[in-house]
Amino acid sequence: MKQLKTLMLVLVLGLSTAAGAAEDKEQKMSADQTQQRYQRKSITYLGMVVAPAVRADAEHLGLVEQAIRRGIELKRFDYNHVDLGRAFTIDQFVATLREYVKKRAVDRAAAEAEFEARFKQARVYMKDVERIMNSAYFYRINVKMLNVRRGKCPEKKAEALLLGCVPGAEGMLATLNASVTFWRANLVDESKPPYQLIKEVTHIKPVWGFQELALEILKDPEKLPQAMHNAGLAATREAAGGLAQWLSKGMKQIPDFKLKTPVQAALSDGVEFMLGKQEGVRMDDTYDVTEFDAAGKKSLIGYVKVRKIGDARASGEGTPSYAEKVKEKKGFVGGEQLFEHPMIGLSAGVSFVLEVAVKDVLGQDGLGIYPGAALYVDYDLAPLLNWPEFYVSAEADFLYVPTDFSGWNVFLIHAMLGLKKKWYAESLVFTVGLRGGISYYQVETDLGSYEGDSLGFGADAYFGLEYYIMPEFSIFSKFAGRFFTNPMQMAGGGDADPEMGGQVQIGALLAF
Amino acid sequence: MTRLQSVVTCGLALFLLQVGCTTVVVKQGPEIFYPGEFIESVDAETELVKCTGEGPDMQSAIDNARKGCLEWYITNRMATSPSERQAYMAAQQAILAKVNRYVNQPPPGPASGKGKGVKSRVRVSDDKLRVVIITDVHRKLLEDDLVAMNVIAKKDEMLDAVGRPTLAVVPFAASKGNKYRGIMEGLLNGYLTKRRWEVVSASDDLNKMVDAIGEVAGAEEDEAAKIAMAAGADVYILFEAKKERGKEGYGKSVAYTVRVEARETTTNRLLGSEAVTSPARADWHAGEESRALQEALSDAMGKVLPQIEAYWKEDAPKGNKFYVVFKNAPKGTDIKMNSVFKRTCSRVKMVRSTSSEVVFRVQCKSDNLELAGAIDEGISAKLAGANYDFAAKNHNNIIVVFK
Numbered sequence: 001m002k003q004l005k006t007l008m009l010v011l012v013l014g015l016s017t018a019a020g021a022a023e024d025k026e027q028k029m030s031a032d033q034t035q036q037r038y039q040r041k042s043i044t045y046l047g048m049v050v051a052p053a054v055r056a057d058a059e060h061l062g063l064v065e066q067a068i069r070r071g072i073e074l075k076r077f078d079y080n081h082v083d084l085g086r087a088f089t090i091d092q093f094v095a096t097l098r099e100y101v102k103k104r105a106v107d108r109a110a111a112e113a114e115f116e117a118r119f120k121q122a123r124v125y126m127k128d129v130e131r132i133m134n135s136a137y138f139y140r141i142n143v144k145m146l147n148v149r150r151g152k153c154p155e156k157k158a159e160a161l162l163l164g165c166v167p168g169a170e171g172m173l174a175t176l177n178a179s180v181t182f183w184r185a186n187l188v189d190e191s192k193p194p195y196q197l198i199k200e201v202t203h204i205k206p207v208w209g210f211q212e213l214a215l216e217i218l219k220d221p222e223k224l225p226q227a228m229h230n231a232g233l234a235a236t237r238e239a240a241g242g243l244a245q246w247l248s249k250g251m252k253q254i255p256d257f258k259l260k261t262p263v264q265a266a267l268s269d270g271v272e273f274m275l276g277k278q279e280g281v282r283m284d285d286t287y288d289v290t291e292f293d294a295a296g297k298k299s300l301i302g303y304v305k306v307r308k309i310g311d312a313r314a315s316g317e318g319t320p321s322y323a324e325k326v327k328e329k330k331g332f333v334g335g336e337q338l339f340e341h342p343m344i345g346l347s348a349g350v351s352f353v354l355e356v357a358v359k360d361v362l363g364q365d366g367l368g369i370y371p372g373a374a375l376y377v378d379y380d381l382a383p384l385l386n387w388p389e390f391y392v393s394a395e396a397d398f399l400y401v402p403t404d405f406s407g408w409n410v411f412l413i414h415a416m417l418g419l420k421k422k423w424y425a426e427s428l429v430f431t432v433g434l435r436g437g438i439s440y441y442q443v444e445t446d447l448g449s450y451e452g453d454s455l456g457f458g459a460d461a462y463f464g465l466e467y468y469i470m471p472e473f474s475i476f477s478k479f480a481g482r483f484f485t486n487p488m489q490m491a492g493g494g495d496a497d498p499e500m501g502g503q504v505q506i507g508a509l510l511a512f
Numbered sequence: 513m514t515r516l517q518s519v520v521t522c523g524l525a526l527f528l529l530q531v532g533c534t535t536v537v538v539k540q541g542p543e544i545f546y547p548g549e550f551i552e553s554v555d556a557e558t559e560l561v562k563c564t565g566e567g568p569d570m571q572s573a574i575d576n577a578r579k580g581c582l583e584w585y586i587t588n589r590m591a592t593s594p595s596e597r598q599a600y601m602a603a604q605q606a607i608l609a610k611v612n613r614y615v616n617q618p619p620p621g622p623a624s625g626k627g628k629g630v631k632s633r634v635r636v637s638d639d640k641l642r643v644v645i646i647t648d649v650h651r652k653l654l655e656d657d658l659v660a661m662n663v664i665a666k667k668d669e670m671l672d673a674v675g676r677p678t679l680a681v682v683p684f685a686a687s688k689g690n691k692y693r694g695i696m697e698g699l700l701n702g703y704l705t706k707r708r709w710e711v712v713s714a715s716d717d718l719n720k721m722v723d724a725i726g727e728v729a730g731a732e733e734d735e736a737a738k739i740a741m742a743a744g745a746d747v748y749i750l751f752e753a754k755k756e757r758g759k760e761g762y763g764k765s766v767a768y769t770v771r772v773e774a775r776e777t778t779t780n781r782l783l784g785s786e787a788v789t790s791p792a793r794a795d796w797h798a799g800e801e802s803r804a805l806q807e808a809l810s811d812a813m814g815k816v817l818p819q820i821e822a823y824w825k826e827d828a829p830k831g832n833k834f835y836v837v838f839k840n841a842p843k844g845t846d847i848k849m850n851s852v853f854k855r856t857c858s859r860v861k862m863v864r865s866t867s868s869e870v871v872f873r874v875q876c877k878s879d880n881l882e883l884a885g886a887i888d889e890g891i892s893a894k895l896a897g898a899n900y901d902f903a904a905k906n907h908n909n910i911i912v913v914f915k
Contacts, residue, residue, distance in 0.1 A: 025811065026791040028551060028562060029646060031625035032632045039623050102762045106797045114627035117554050118810070119803050126758070126765040126792035128624055133762055187762055262630065264620050266570065274620045294634045294642070314623035334570025335633035335643065 026125055034292040036337060038259045038279060039112060039131065040314065042078040042101060044138040045069060046093075056146040056236075063233060064178060064240045068141050071244030072180060072251060075280030076259065078108060080136060094194040097136055098187040105132040112314040122315070136185045137198065137256070145177040145206055148232040153210055158375055161396050161415075162348075163210045171212035172228060174235035177203065180247050182254065201250035209239030245344040249512075252342035259340035263289070264320050266334040271304055272320040273338055274312040281309050281321055283382035284389060286341040286471045289332060301336065303327040303471055305424070307388050324388075326468050327427050341471050344512050345380030349476070351507020353397055359497040361412060361486050362403055367501075370412065372399035374505060378420060389422035393433060401441075409444040412499070414484065416460070429466035429474070435459060439484045439499065456499065458484025464505075471511060478505040545580035550589075552807070553814040556706040557652035560628065561585060561615075566642045570633070573643040578615040579608050585649050591664050592822040599663040607661070614654045618645040665825075677824050678710045678907065680745035684771070685735055687752035692805065696753055696770075699806060703813050712743045740777045741835055744907030747783065747820055749774050753805060758792055765792035766801045770808035774820050778833040778873055778908055784819030788812040831858055831877040835909040836887070838870040842898055842914060846870045852890030856883065880905050887912065 031037070048065050050056075056064075073079060082100050087093035109132050110122035151173035153165035160167040179202040183195040211231035217223055251257055259279055265272040271289070275281050289302040304323035312318040325332065350373065357368030376395035382388050394417050401410040418435025439456035442449065462480035469475065480503040488496035546564035553559050563584065565577025586607070591600040600607070621629020632644040659666040681700040683693050690696075704711050740748030750773040758765035767790050774783040790808035793800035836853075838845050846865040849872065853860040857876035864871050876883055884905045891898055891912070903911040 024789065024791070025551065026626065028549070029626045030631070031621070031629065034633050035621075035625065035630055037621075037623045037625060098762055105762075106794050109624070112623035114622040114624070114629075116627075117558075119806070123624075123627055124794070124797075124800075125626070126760075126767075126794055128626070129763075129794045130760065131624075133760075188760060262633070263570075292634050294636055312620070316620045316622040316629065320620070333568070333641065335573075335630060335641065 026127060033296070034337060035262045035335075036260050037314075038076065038261060038275065039135065040076065040078055040108065041135045041137055041256060042080045042108070042132075043073060044080040044082050044097060044136070045073070046084070046138050046140045048141040048143060050143045051145070054143055054146050056143075056148065059233065060146060060148060060174075060236045061143065063236050064143060064146060064176060064243075065141060067237065067240035067244040068178060068180065068247060071248035072139060074248070075278065076257070078104075080138075091194050093138075094185050094187065097138070097185050098133075101133060101136050101187055105129045108132045114316055130188060133187045134184070135256075136187055137182055138185060138195070139180055139182045141178055141180055142200075143176075143178045145175060146236070147175040148236055149173060150213075150228060153212070157396055157398075157413075161375060161377055161394060163208055164394065165210045165212055169212045170218060171210055172231035172235045174209040174232065174239040175206045176209070176236070176239040176243055177206040178243060178247070179203070180251065182251070184256070198256065199254055201247050201254070203243060203246040203250070207239045207243040207246070209235040209237065209242065211235040211238070245346075249342045249344050252340060258342075259287075261338050263332065263334055263336045263338060266332040266336075267322075270307065270322055270324040271332060271336070271338070272322050274310075274316065274318070274320050276310040276312040276318065276321045278311070278313060281306055283307070283309065283386050284345065284380050285323075286326075286343050287323060287338040288341050289328075289336050289338060291330075291336045298337075299330075301328070301330040302332065303341065303468075304338070305388075324424055325426055326424050327470070343471060345383065347378045347380075347509050347511040349376050349378075349507050349509030350374070351376075351476070351478070351505040353399065353503060353505050355399055355482070355501055355503040357497075357499055357501035359500070360401075361488070361497060361499050362401060362410065363496060364404065368401070368499075370399035370401055372397055372411075374398070374507070378509075389424070391420040391422070393418050393420045393435065395435065395437075407446050411442040411444070412439060413442055414439045418459075422466070424468070427468045429468055429476075431464035431466060431476070431478070432462070433464070433478075434461045440487050452487055454487040454489075456485040456487040456489070458482065458499065460484075460503070462503075466509075473508065473510060475508050476506070479503070480505070543576065543579065545576070545583050547588075548581045548584035550815060551646060552811050554648065557650065558648050559585075559651050559814065560646060561649050562631070562644065562646045564642065564644050566636065566640055568639050568641070570641060570643065573633075573641045574618065574630070574645060575611070577643055577645045578611050578617075578647065581615050581645075581647065581649060582608060582611050582654075585651075586654070586658065586663075589818045590655060590658060592818075593825055596664050599661075600658075603661050603663055607658075607663075610657075613657075614650050616648040616650075618647045677746040677820075677828065678712045678744060679704055679820075680712050680740045680743050680748045682739055682748050682750055684750050684752040684773075690753065692753050692755075695802075695805065696751055696809065699809050700749065700751060700813070703810065707817065712745050737775070737777060737780055741906070741909045744909075745777055746833070746908055747774055747824075748777055749816070751809075753808070755801075756789065756792070757795070764795040766795040766804050767792040768805045768808040770805070770812045772809075772812045772816050774816050776823070776827075776833070778835040783823045784816040786812040786815045788815070831875045832879065833873065833875050833908060834880065834883060836872040836874060836883075837909070837911045838914065839903070839911065840868060840914040841870045841912075842895060845895065845914075848894035849887070849890060852886065852894065856886045880907060880910060884910055 080100055082097050087096050106124055109124045109128035113122040113124050116123040153167055153169040154160050155167045179200050181200040182198040184198055185195050186192050211234040213227055213231055217227045259275055261273045261275050263271045264274055283306055285306040287304050288300055289304055290298050290300050292298050303326050305326050306323045308322040310319035310321040312320050353372045353374050355370040360368035374395055374397035378391040378393045381390050381392055397414050399412045401412050403410050414437055416435040416437030418433055420431055420433035423430045436459040441452040460480045460482035462478045464476055464478035466474050466476040482503055484499040486496040486498050548561045548563040551560040551562050561581045563577040563581035565573045565580055567573035567576050586600055591597050618629050628646050630643055630645050634642050636642050658664045681697055701711050752771050754769045756767040769789040771787040773785045776783055788808045788811045790804045793804045853874050857874040859875035861873045863873055899915045900912050903913045
């Protein structure tokens, strides 16, 4: 046995020596694909191209440009402040960019290199400089559609909910569609083309923004034009902000720009890793956890979400960030490879609802049992507030109120806005929420549909359980206690009982 | 075979098959370590080593790699003689238990992916990972502890007992006129001095002595060998550096290929040889060319010095080596002096005997003056009436000129 082990060791020694002879020192010191790290890229904004059909003024286009640039020029990039005024052709631009990046290449490489004690400075080799020269990108915004007009909030409840407006309300509606095209500049080999197309990042359909005009403004012809102008700008800003998030997500999915790093330490409930403020890591960011086998095959073994952001630097110093396990298909043991899983923090869900009211809202005998459906949209405030899993939540539920009136279908509709907090126990998620809102009746008869003018007001609080299947999909159940005034009271139905009871929901949500 | 015999044989075969197929509980053997690989010298006390390890989780695999680093480093660069290896094996568990003292945990490492840190991590099986790390080994601390544990002899004491070796750095003949010669000599002398080697200056002012030594048989770099001998160096290190230039579209790169060869002066025996090319650096950035030269030189010496040490440890206890030249020696000097040396020294080899000179290589436990005394007595006894003088009684060469 001892001889066998000796033989094995000798064999391994022989093989490794033979392999080592062919490798140079730089190769020996380099990490392989199982320990990939994000290496900074530099970026230059080339300008905006507006489609001929777009009839928007400079002020609106400026807002679009500002919002999209904010979504693209993230902390993970270095910005190349190249003077575009001197470059009239793309070749001139690339030549100018080459000189700009070359001046800074050694310093940029040094920022991502280890400190070499014997020379008392960063270990920077020519291949590191070449990597920096090969990591210069530029991009252009392409505005395909920008339409700002007076209009109404969509009547469809789901669309109105997404826009955050009251169905049928009058105001300014902005419709925007734009894409961003990325190229990599060839700063290394002048015999090859000066740039290479990387990708055009688009969104599947136009994005809307809406800004309501107050009723009194609509009746005031003097104030209306200015109000419309301001509302138009606000609507454009909203649409641009929304589109910028989608384009930013699309950009982060490009392999060159995606954050990646190995797991530095596997803890009982999460992992530590060396990315942080310098790369613009945000609270609740999601990462795929993968590992490689000996044949080089990559497997996805789970997901984590950022809970603490450290100040890790590209040189390997600083404090790590921490991410909580939210899905673990195979135990994390350290050294796994994390890849960014870009999300915009928006989720939309649908559920089946069953409400049980202590007293029927229409005054009928016994309990009120109202089945229905609910739609909701959540937006993660964690990146803004730095408090994990804290959402603003908007929900609309449609409850069917059984009635004795023949030919009548009565629906009790609620629109609510509130806050939600989640806690993860790996894939099992506990949620607590508090919401306030309005309610109203919608009656459908053979003669048509009628929506009540009177509103009820109230709030509900709920406790929920969610099961995290993947970043984009979860299933959930909720248990709520609710109190709303009865809209019929406002309509003069003084004896109408308030809506008071409990609710259970079972549904699914999609996250983006 | 009778039927009974067949039945018994089959029965026995079935029995043995069952025993062979029975689950055997294997006692878990000792930890297996993979060999390491020297990367570079950080300074006189620390070196960078690359090692591989396996374990059920990351930390276990890293610990296995660090122990492998430690074992490889000790057995390949410190406890190189059989007796030292034996002493290490006896103390192996105690030494490996203190791995944290000698081998650092690999740090997170930089975004460039180069340098210290975890270089690779793959899943070999459901319960095993394999990792490759680069980390620091605290050479000086380890050496001191191994001496305290009597695994290796203290270099100073051992060297004092057998005579400290002296080193000289001499350029390859083709590099004598190289503009970097002075810089390289300075760097090499500094490198050796920091590691507490005795360095002698092999300047060209030793011309007369060099001429007197004559041809050093078998030395490719004859001039260098003679200079080293004239300077009294036991080992001489030949060096040369060649600048490598590259040109990219955006700028020039610079790298150096440094070749070093260590030879034992009196025998011209090759003790170690390395040619190292430094990674290319950005030539337009201040100081990078100098760093490229230093890196190649430092890495080459880091690989050659342990070879010199290993040889010296093994050979030095046998005695000092001398190159003895008898100029214009009378007839019969070779035979008569051979018998003198046989009595005085443990090893005697006549290199050549011509009408103008007789040259011996000897290894004796005496120093140069004691050997000179023995030669003096021997000549007086065996070559009565001979008129001679000692032209040199150096550290490792003695020249006798007959008139």
